[in-house]
Amino acid sequence: MNFVQYHTQDRIAYITLNRPGKRNALNEQVVKELKQAFGKAQNDESAKVIVLRATGKVFCAGADLEYLQTLQNNTYEQNLADSSNLKELFEIIYTHPKVVIAQIHGHAIAGGAGLATVCDFSFAVPDAQFGYTEVKIGFIPAIVSVFLLRKIGEGRAKELLLSGDLISAQKALEYGLINEIVPNENLENRVKEFALHLCKSNSAMSMQTTKNMIAQVPTMPISEALSFAAQQNALARQTADCKKGIASFLEKKPLEW
Known part of the structure; x- marks a missing residue:
């Protein structure tokens, strides 16, 4: 280049x-x-x-x-x-x-x-x-x-x-x-x-998904936006990053991404 x-x-x-x-x-x-x-x-x-x-x-x-x-x-x-x-x-x-x-x-x-x-x-x-x-x-x-x-x-x-x-x-x-x-x-x-x-502080997956939601939600009717948000919420719970983050918090272990 x-x-x-x-x-x-x-x-x-x-x-x-x-x-x-x-x-x-x-x-x-x-x-x-x-x-x-x-x-x-x-x-x-x-x-x-x-x-x-x-x-x-x-x-x-x-x-x-x-x-x-x-x-x-x-x-x-x-x-x-x-x-x-x-x-x-x-x-x-x-x-x-x-x-x-x-x-x-x-x-x-x-x-x-x-x-x-x-x-x-x-x-x-x-x-x-x-x-x-x-x-x-x-x-x-x-x-x-x-x-x-x-x-x-x-x-x-x-x-x-x-x-x-x-x-x-x-x-x-x-x-x-x-x-x-x-x-x-x-x-x-x-x-x-x-x-x-x-x-160091944030999950890459979480930032990516949140950024995508910020881009998409403003164009949706409120009911559609809420349904989309609920779906993303449910999907996030199943990710390795979410499981790792919650376990670390509950076990009071330091977490660095």
């Missing part, structure tokens, strides 16, 4: 955007490589949690506008295929069986803010800015809107998507877009600390 790096350490898979000269802007190749990296992480038995991060000064500046310009003479079908590529990436991250943590060391704009939106947790430095700026260039924040509405609600989503204005990390925290603000010099260690906490 040319623009994305992948390695594992301490049960953490690190997926790193590495296109600093273009502020880690997204084009067809970058999106393709990100999809490949997340697919690799899914099948990587040495990785329990994923950290998405980037090199350079900017986390991700969104779509590569020079690349978008080359697509303007494409047919609708060609453009649909290209936009479906990004849609698939966001869906892969949002529905990934492993927890995904964004390590945001710089600005996350447009598609970059989209990446932060679909991750399960986001940690950012104080001077990072966030924004869905598509409307300012005559474009639309189409795909990310599906996830942002779920994450922060219609009122906040309208404010961000229709204004296209940048917001500070502090406001992003208040809106629920990110989880924590961390000083620049502590960001890497704090993200690693949190990832290791998840690895």
Whole structure:
């Protein structure tokens, strides 16, 4: 892979955007490589949690506008295929069986803010800015809107998507877009600390099933959602992880996953 790096350490898979000269802007190749990296992480038995991060000064500046310009003479079908590529990436991250943590060391704009939106947790430095700026260039924040509405609600989503204005990390925290603000010099260690906490404290099966439920339940009628939840509850009781966890608790034995 040319623009994305992948390695594992301490049960953490690190997926790193590495296109600093273009502020880690997204084009067809970058999106393709990100999809490949997340697919690799899914099948990587040495990785329990994923950290998405980037090199350079900017986390991700969104779509590569020079690349978008080359697509303007494409047919609708060609453009649909290209936009479906990004849609698939966001869906892969949002529905990934492993927890995904964004390590945001710089600005996350447009598609970059989209990446932060679909991750399960986001940690950012104080001077990072966030924004869905598509409307300012005559474009639309189409795909990310599906996830942002779920994450922060219609009122906040309208404010961000229709204004296209940048917001500070502090406001992003208040809106629920990110989880924590961390000083620049502590960001890497704090993200690693949190990832290791998840690895050691929680069952991988339990996190996967819970994340899947969070993704599916909001679209269901209440009776269907409750039936689905009851089924998942019953299935979980039969798993090796549940049996191990309950036995350990009752026997007062320390448990590390």
